Amino acid sequence: MNVRLPSWNLLLWLATLSPSVCAQDQVVVKAGKVITVTKGTLENAVILIENGVIREVGQDIEAPWDATVIDASDKVVLPTYVVAHTSGGMSNPNENMANVPYLTVEDAVDPSSQFFEEALRNGVGTLHVIPGNATLLGGRGMIIRPFGRTVEDMAVRTAAGLKVSLDPGRGSRMAKIRKLHRAIAEVREYLADRERREAEFAKEKEAGAVAEDAEFEEIDPKKKPVVDLLAGKATAFFYVPSAAEIAEALRIRDRYGFKAVFVLGPACSKAATRLARLGEPVVLMPELEVWETDPDTDEESMYCSAAELAKLSVPFALGIAESTRGRPTGPTRYPWWQMATCVRNGVDRQMALEALTIVPARILGLEEELGSIEAGKVANLQIVTGDPLQATTWVDTVLLDGEVAYQRSEDPRLRHLFGEAETTEDAR
Amino acid sequence: MIALRQASPRRLHAAGPSSHTLRVGLALLCGLCPAMAQDDAVALRGATVHPVAGPPIEGGVVIFAGGKIQAIGDGQTPLPAGATVIDCEGAVITPGLVDAATALGVSSRDANEQGDEVTPHLHIVDVIDPAAPAFRRARRAGVTTAQVSPGNRNAVGGLGAVVKTRGDTVADMLVRDETCLRVTLGSEPSAGNRPIRFGTPATIYYRRPNTRMGVVWAIRKAFYDAMAYRDRKTVPEEGEPAASDAGMEVLLQALERKLQVRTTARAEQDIRTALRLAAEFGYETVVEEATEAWRVADDLAAAQARVVFAAPSADSSTDGAKPRWHSLNALAAADVPFAIATGSNKAALDLIHEVTFAVRNGLDRDAALASVTLEPARILGVAERVGSLEAGKDADLVVWSGDPFDPSSRPTRVYIDGKEVQ
Numbered sequence: 001m002n003v004r005l006p007s008w009n010l011l012l013w014l015a016t017l018s019p020s021v022c023a024q025d026q027v028v029v030k031a032g033k034v035i036t037v038t039k040g041t042l043e044n045a046v047i048l049i050e051n052g053v054i055r056e057v058g059q060d061i062e063a064p065w066d067a068t069v070i071d072a073s074d075k076v077v078l079p080t081y082v083v084a085h086t087s088g089g090m091s092n093p094n095e096n097m098a099n100v101p102y103l104t105v106e107d108a109v110d111p112s113s114q115f116f117e118e119a120l121r122n123g124v125g126t127l128h129v130i131p132g133n134a135t136l137l138g139g140r141g142m143i144i145r146p147f148g149r150t151v152e153d154m155a156v157r158t159a160a161g162l163k164v165s166l167d168p169g170r171g172s173r174m175a176k177i178r179k180l181h182r183a184i185a186e187v188r189e190y191l192a193d194r195e196r197r198e199a200e201f202a203k204e205k206e207a208g209a210v211a212e213d214a215e216f217e218e219i220d221p222k223k224k225p226v227v228d229l230l231a232g233k234a235t236a237f238f239y240v241p242s243a244a245e246i247a248e249a250l251r252i253r254d255r256y257g258f259k260a261v262f263v264l265g266p267a268c269s270k271a272a273t274r275l276a277r278l279g280e281p282v283v284l285m286p287e288l289e290v291w292e293t294d295p296d297t298d299e300e301s302m303y304c305s306a307a308e309l310a311k312l313s314v315p316f317a318l319g320i321a322e323s324t325r326g327r328p329t330g331p332t333r334y335p336w337w338q339m340a341t342c343v344r345n346g347v348d349r350q351m352a353l354e355a356l357t358i359v360p361a362r363i364l365g366l367e368e369e370l371g372s373i374e375a376g377k378v379a380n381l382q383i384v385t386g387d388p389l390q391a392t393t394w395v396d397t398v399l400l401d402g403e404v405a406y407q408r409s410e411d412p413r414l415r416h417l418f419g420e421a422e423t424t425e426d427a428r
Numbered sequence: 429m430i431a432l433r434q435a436s437p438r439r440l441h442a443a444g445p446s447s448h449t450l451r452v453g454l455a456l457l458c459g460l461c462p463a464m465a466q467d468d469a470v471a472l473r474g475a476t477v478h479p480v481a482g483p484p485i486e487g488g489v490v491i492f493a494g495g496k497i498q499a500i501g502d503g504q505t506p507l508p509a510g511a512t513v514i515d516c517e518g519a520v521i522t523p524g525l526v527d528a529a530t531a532l533g534v535s536s537r538d539a540n541e542q543g544d545e546v547t548p549h550l551h552i553v554d555v556i557d558p559a560a561p562a563f564r565r566a567r568r569a570g571v572t573t574a575q576v577s578p579g580n581r582n583a584v585g586g587l588g589a590v591v592k593t594r595g596d597t598v599a600d601m602l603v604r605d606e607t608c609l610r611v612t613l614g615s616e617p618s619a620g621n622r623p624i625r626f627g628t629p630a631t632i633y634y635r636r637p638n639t640r641m642g643v644v645w646a647i648r649k650a651f652y653d654a655m656a657y658r659d660r661k662t663v664p665e666e667g668e669p670a671a672s673d674a675g676m677e678v679l680l681q682a683l684e685r686k687l688q689v690r691t692t693a694r695a696e697q698d699i700r701t702a703l704r705l706a707a708e709f710g711y712e713t714v715v716e717e718a719t720e721a722w723r724v725a726d727d728l729a730a731a732q733a734r735v736v737f738a739a740p741s742a743d744s745s746t747d748g749a750k751p752r753w754h755s756l757n758a759l760a761a762a763d764v765p766f767a768i769a770t771g772s773n774k775a776a777l778d779l780i781h782e783v784t785f786a787v788r789n790g791l792d793r794d795a796a797l798a799s800v801t802l803e804p805a806r807i808l809g810v811a812e813r814v815g816s817l818e819a820g821k822d823a824d825l826v827v828w829s830g831d832p833f834d835p836s837s838r839p840t841r842v843y844i845d846g847k848e849v850q
Contacts, residue, residue, distance in 0.1 A: 293561055298561055299561075326744075327743065329742075329743045329775070331781070336835065341835070344835065344837065389835070390835070391787060391788040391833065418789075
């Protein structure tokens with residue numbers, strides 16, 4: 001008790017010290033409708049934000065007199081979307097060499113990329129940017145917000161997932177798998193050798209052959225990410241292009257005992273039953289519908305990976321179209337299209353919504369902070385004009401950490417695309 | 429098109445008119461006595477019906493038999509005895525969609541004749557494969573009628589046709605042959621053609637145009653040749669009538685405004701050229717693709733041109749033409765009649781989703797639905813049979829799981845000529 005008292009005093013003192021700061025940082029969003037994602041939908045509710053964190057959500061909350069009020073009483077408020085895996089926003093997401101676990105997207109993310117601009121415009125508040133699928137051990141990702149002028153501004157978490165990919169690309173599937181095993185084995189051999197040398201080093205130190213303050217060599221930074229992976233300190237974002245590679249992907253994960261989030265190409269849904277046994281959420285690549293033609297009957301059939309997984313109650317996270325240069329194209333860049341595609345193919349609405357909010361937040365280990373509107377979570381909110389699954393709904397305002405990061409009324413590119421500015425120069 | 433048939437006797441015409449007459453007769457008969465018992469009569473009940481030709485009907489009824497629509501009405505509409513009644517509560521019924529620019533059922537190898545840059549006498553019906561999976565996919569997505577045209581790699585490409593997306597033979601599917609003559613502007617007809625650099629021209633590619641100017645000249649020359657051909661025909665030299673030329677006959681049809689010219693033009697300059705050529709030779713043109721129509725909406729209106737706008741969801745520049753999201757709003761504001769089609773963009777979505785993007789960008793919902801039903805039917809000259817739900821028209825309709833412009837909706841039933849299709 002004696003020890004605790006001062007800390008309480010300190011807290012009280014801090015509280016009295018900064019009332020003006022607190023007051024300035026209070027924001028109140030008056031919403032016509034709040035889609036909390038995890039706790040249902042509230043009509044005519046108020047969200048109280050303090051210092052970038054949601055303090056309270058409810059129908060009878062009195063707004064502090066000095067709080068900044070955002071009136072969205074004719075609009076819908078929901079958490080910003082979380083994208084659990086993307087290689088967008090980098091000018092070149094794939095290194096030419098097969099094994100480059102020591103690379104990090106921190107060095108490649110281009111804050112001025114239109115990919116991020118478009119993501120923000122469409123209500124995305126958090127992205128896990130990670131190297132592409134063309135390498136085997138492809139480097140570290142980082143979690144960012146699509147807002148800010150530098151990578152540091154954008155960073156939410158550096159050193160997130162490590163890309164592991166089974167994309168056969170050129171060359172045979174067998175050769176690729178063998179190469180991946182070899183790369184991991186090399187790191188294991190290195191670790192075994194290092195352990196042996198460390199023991200020798202300790203012995204020498206004891207014998208006085210080495211200086212008292214000498215330290216054993218650090219782990220080779222080129223191998224460190226894989227060492228972390230093998231030690232369970234990092235998570236592999238394991239790209240599996242088709243159903244044919246799923247068994248091998250599971251084997252590799254279990255053999256080396258690392259944590260893995262499976263990132264599935266659209267043709268993986270054929271092995272959905274196998275994935276169902278995992279009981280873990282997976283990430284889907286942006287293309288959700290895949291057409292197949294039977295070579296004999298010419299019958300065309302369409303598979304929707306999300307629908308196949310939903311049938312087996314496998315939770316999944318949705319992706320959005322990537323682009324390395326310019327604006328991403330195609331409908332899959334829109335979260336509303338992705339969610340509606342799920343529903344069109346028979347997925348439950350709530351599950352579709354969760355696939356861009358709470359499920360990816362959980363996959364990224366951020367479910368305490370992101371993915372829903374609840375007290376204590378980061379105030380990453382989007383204010384939209386209607387049902388978020390409708391084509392006619394637009395994102396009006398995006399709040400990141402309680403601050404306005406996007407407003408449709410002040411979006412020069414939208415004005416340009418709608419012909420309201422004569423040239424791009426005017427638009428800028 | 430007497431002249432055309434003389435120039436190239438077409439087996440398809442033999443089957444076409446007689447079966448059509450038979451069907452019209454049936455429809456008239458049934459139209460006179462709607463309450464008459466019909467063995468194959470189907471009544472769809474309880475849906476929100478968008479006839480397009482009139483205001484939507486909540487809890488409406490659509491009755492069809494013998495491949496033709498018998499009646500449309502509210503919940504009180506009497507159902508014929510013995511009709512199969514299908515409950516469509518909560519669903520939305522629209523006419524079958526009409527896609528005014530496709531290459532359905534045409535293999536990419538067959539779409540472009542490379543023997544010459546001007547091939548007005550080629551018929552797309554000769555290469556349509558009724559069993560092509562593309563038809564099945566289109567009809568499952570609610571497209572029941574489609575304009576199929578030759579490809580866009582020829583300056584003057586040939587004659588298109590309107591077909592239903594279901595049938596065992598092309599003759600079964602055919603709604604109207606020789607609907608329009610395809611002409612393409614821009615860089616596509618010259619793409620792949622090489623300018624002469626070394627020695628004598630060795631291949632066909634050397635001879636063909638390789639600039640926009642060259643393409644326009646190829647088109648212009650074709651029409652000049654047709655005019656000269658007409659003169660020779662009317663004033664035979666030395667008493668000998670000129671030999672009949674199939675291609676020239678087709679071009680003459682266009683010059684006499686008996687055949688519509690479908691000009692593919694994307695960039696502003698190409699759209700203006702399309703209008704200029706039409707004015708120069710006096711033919712009627714419909715502008716296809718029309719990506720930069722937003723820049724020339726007033727000129728299109730002044731020229732009384734109609735537009736088949738392709739793939740409003742497409743967002744990247746093609747052939748120098750910059751898409752803008754308000755293109756269709758601009759056409760609507762200028763009162764330019766337009767259809768929305770999938771066109772030649774390989775990334776085009778299902779037709780209903782293309783329109784959904786136009787609605788997202790502000791196009792009025794009624795105009796949007798008309799742009800994939802009645803408007804294309806009118807542009808293609810088949811509005812007496814398809815494009816709206818009216819008694820006597822073909823029973824082509826789509827039952828949607830909900831609002832067709834809701835991207836979560838999908839077609840649950842599709843009927844072509846009164847038959848449910850898969």
